[in-house]
Amino acid sequence: MAATLLLAEHDDASLNPVTARALTAALALGAPVHVLVVGAGCAAAAEAAAKLDGVAEVLVADAPSYAHRLAEPVSALLVALAGDYGAVIAPSTAFGKSVLPRFAALIDVMQVSDVIAVISPDTFDRPIYAGNAIQRVRATDATKVLSIRTASFAPAGEGGAAPIRAVALAETAAPARFLGEEVAHSARPELTAARAIVSGGRAVGSAENFHALIEPLADSLSAAVGASRAAVDAGYAPNDWQVGQTGKVVAPELYVAVGISGAIQHLAGMKDSKVIVAINKDEDAPIFQVADYGLVGDLFQIVPELTAEIAKAKA
Amino acid sequence: MKILVPVKRVVDYNVKIRVKADGTGVELANIKMSMNPFDEIAVEEALRLKEAGKATEVIAVSIGPVKTDETIRTALAMGADRGIWVKTEEAGIEPLAVAKILKAIVAEEAPGLVILGKQAIDDDCNQTGQMLAALLGWAQATFASKVALGDGTVEVTREIDGGLQTLSLDLPAVLTTDLRLNEPRYASLPNIMKAKKKPITERGAAEWGVDLTPRLQVLATTEPTGRTAGIKVSSAAELVGHLKTAGVL
Ligand SMILES: Cc1cc2nc3c(=O)[nH]c(=O)nc-3n(C[C@H](O)[C@H](O)[C@H](O)COP(=O)(O)OP(=O)(O)OC[C@H]3O[C@@H](n4cnc5c(N)ncnc54)[C@H](O)[C@@H]3O)c2cc1C
Ligand SMILES: Nc1ncnc2c1ncn2[C@@H]1O[C@H](COP(=O)(O)O)[C@@H](O)[C@H]1O
Numbered sequence: 001m002a003a004t005l006l007l008a009e010h011d012d013a014s015l016n017p018v019t020a021r022a023l024t025a026a027l028a029l030g031a032p033v034h035v036l037v038v039g040a041g042c043a044a045a046a047e048a049a050a051k052l053d054g055v056a057e058v059l060v061a062d063a064p065s066y067a068h069r070l071a072e073p074v075s076a077l078l079v080a081l082a083g084d085y086g087a088v089i090a091p092s093t094a095f096g097k098s099v100l101p102r103f104a105a106l107i108d109v110m111q112v113s114d115v116i117a118v119i120s121p122d123t124f125d126r127p128i129y130a131g132n133a134i135q136r137v138r139a140t141d142a143t144k145v146l147s148i149r150t151a152s153f154a155p156a157g158e159g160g161a162a163p164i165r166a167v168a169l170a171e172t173a174a175p176a177r178f179l180g181e182e183v184a185h186s187a188r189p190e191l192t193a194a195r196a197i198v199s200g201g202r203a204v205g206s207a208e209n210f211h212a213l214i215e216p217l218a219d220s221l222s223a224a225v226g227a228s229r230a231a232v233d234a235g236y237a238p239n240d241w242q243v244g245q246t247g248k249v250v251a252p253e254l255y256v257a258v259g260i261s262g263a264i265q266h267l268a269g270m271k272d273s274k275v276i277v278a279i280n281k282d283e284d285a286p287i288f289q290v291a292d293y294g295l296v297g298d299l300f301q302i303v304p305e306l307t308a309e310i311a312k313a314k315a
Numbered sequence: 316m317k318i319l320v321p322v323k324r325v326v327d328y329n330v331k332i333r334v335k336a337d338g339t340g341v342e343l344a345n346i347k348m349s350m351n352p353f354d355e356i357a358v359e360e361a362l363r364l365k366e367a368g369k370a371t372e373v374i375a376v377s378i379g380p381v382k383t384d385e386t387i388r389t390a391l392a393m394g395a396d397r398g399i400w401v402k403t404e405e406a407g408i409e410p411l412a413v414a415k416i417l418k419a420i421v422a423e424e425a426p427g428l429v430i431l432g433k434q435a436i437d438d439d440c441n442q443t444g445q446m447l448a449a450l451l452g453w454a455q456a457t458f459a460s461k462v463a464l465g466d467g468t469v470e471v472t473r474e475i476d477g478g479l480q481t482l483s484l485d486l487p488a489v490l491t492t493d494l495r496l497n498e499p500r501y502a503s504l505p506n507i508m509k510a511k512k513k514p515i516t517e518r519g520a521a522e523w524g525v526d527l528t529p530r531l532q533v534l535a536t537t538e539p540t541g542r543t544a545g546i547k548v549s550s551a552a553e554l555v556g557h558l559k560t561a562g563v564l
Binding site: 068070071072075093094095097098099100101102103104105106108109110111112113114123127128129130131132133134135136137138139140141173175176177178179180181182183184192196221229232233238239240245246248253254264265271274275276277283288289290291292293294295296302305306308309310312313314 | 326328334341409410411433434437438440441443445446447449450453455456457458460470473475477479480481482483484488493494495529530531532533534535536538539542544545547548550551552554555558559563
């Protein structure tokens with residue numbers, strides 16, 4: 001059976017934990033898995049990929065032309081490599097979402113987006129309508145191109161020692177150039193990797209209140225911070241905190257929704273969390289329909305109390 | 316410069332969809348349909364570029380069955396100049412086939428920009444723009460939150476996982492919109508009236524030899540495993556007790 005190629009998510013220096021989750025999906029296809037690490041100065045990420053359990057080989061394409069992993073050169077590289085593989089897969093990150101369909105079209109394959117379960121090597125489950133329905137699809141193209149919703153797969157373990165091999169670089173025109181990036185560096189865990197998440201909604205009211213209320217609660221839980229679209233649009237939180245249909249999809253052990261009504265587009269991003277807590281002053285807010293524990297009341301009173309209680313419980 | 320804006324007719328984002336009991340799909344009879352929200356943003360961006368004197372014509376194109384022209388009409392009422400309706404027997408043409416049709420239209424119209432939504436909120440595929448860019452061999456910028464059109468290039472700020480990234484693309488190029496690119500306008504009554512006279516050209520996928528046969532066979536459509544509402548607690552202390560028991564503290 002032809003091997004599976006998994007496109008790694010990384011920032012050259014380190015491997016993003018979603019790669020280990022996508023690896024679990026890749027291994028479920030039943031064929032040997034090769035991990036492709038593309039970047040400029042990405043040796044450290046390649047070494048981290050080689051340590052993942054179950055990886056047969058790590059391929060590295062390391063060149064200045066792959067800096068920032070723009071879609072044009074990376075998809076061309078995938079085309080050059082694809083002939084050897086039965087499936088090419090990537091996590092559904094901003095990078096994976098940009099590159100994978102471009103590659104799929106170049107080899108005339110219809111991609112299966114956001115796989116949440118591998119039923120067999122050609123049959124997959126994926127959510128549609130913001131997760132309000134699940135489609136089971138059979139991909140009839142010879143090569144399977146799959147993006148993986150990583151929140152639905154447990155991370156593969158570490159302890160492997162796969163060989164690392166450099167691959168030939170693909171020549172491409174470069175119609176796009178990188179100009180700059182504003183990436184927040186925070187000591188907090190990343191949303192898609194966090195064990196716990198505290199998210200704030202429109203009701204939090206301001207960026208200052210996010211700092212004063214939501215962040216201390218998150219810190220007490222060693223949690224990542226998320227937000228609803230309304231909170232992001234209002235400028236209370238940066239765009240990369242958005243959880244939902246069009247933001248990040250998360251499934252932590254604990255999700256605390258503060259002053260979030262629970263619109264379907266928000267639920268689409270968090271309803272697979274293990275334990276959901278909702279704090280909302282409206283007892284009929286839809287968020288309570290998915291919450292394991294609901295606290296009806298004013299967040300400005302409850303959140304500081306909760307932060308203090310958690311600190312006490314952990315002391 | 317012309318701008319081509321592909322707009323998709325989808326179930327309105329406020330509708331809570333229902334899965335058919337026999338697993339054959341979702342209930343679509345008598346349901347409110349609208350333009351995909353990201354495509355409204357794409358139309359708005361194209362109109363703003365035209366109003367700024369940077370584009371000459373905005374063309375809305377949609378691929379779909381009967382009534383799809385209503386969605387094109389909505390784009391015309393917002394201010395697009397004309398429409399192209401690629402009429403199909405069925406809805407739900409896959410992104411790869413849509414991209415092939417759009418490529419053929421691009422060959423005829425020669426736009427300088429194609430602006431699509433980043434994702435259709437029915438199939439949630441997030442593929443069509445990237446596929447179109449691939450087939451054309453053009454540069455792409457997905458998830459645009461800011462677009463600055465220059466001379467022969469376009470500077471695009473994109474929403475990426477950790478924050479924002481800015482790219483410069485050679486024109487012609489393909490962009491896909493994110494939510495924060497702009498706030499789409501409502502069509503005014505006079506503009507709705509005016510839109511009735513704007514032309515919509517009807518075409519068929521067969522004209523370009525594009526095969527619409529799905530590559531993905533849908534075996535079943537089911538309800539997601541639901542969550543049931545839990546319990547209400549009365550204090551932060553009580554909540555912490557439960558969280559301890561649940562093992563998540
Ligand atoms: C195409 C599309 C995509 C979208 N994608 C997303 C997405 O990815 N993520 C997302 O989140 N949204 C998304 N949305 C938006 C979504 O529909 C909702 O508008 C949004 O989630 C609402 O955010 P909110 O719950 O913070 O605000 P609101 O709906 O305004 O809710 C605020 C809540 O706070 C409560 N409240 C008010 N004051 C207090 C207080 N003092 N204490 C406690 N509670 C209080 C209120 O009772 C209310 O329930 C999308 C929409 C569209 C059209
Ligand atoms: N049938 C269609 N007609 C017109 N545009 C479409 C169609 N399908 C997809 N698109 C465009 O492609 C974008 C992304 O769709 P998708 O890849 O299906 O998530 C949409 O926001 C539209 O701009």
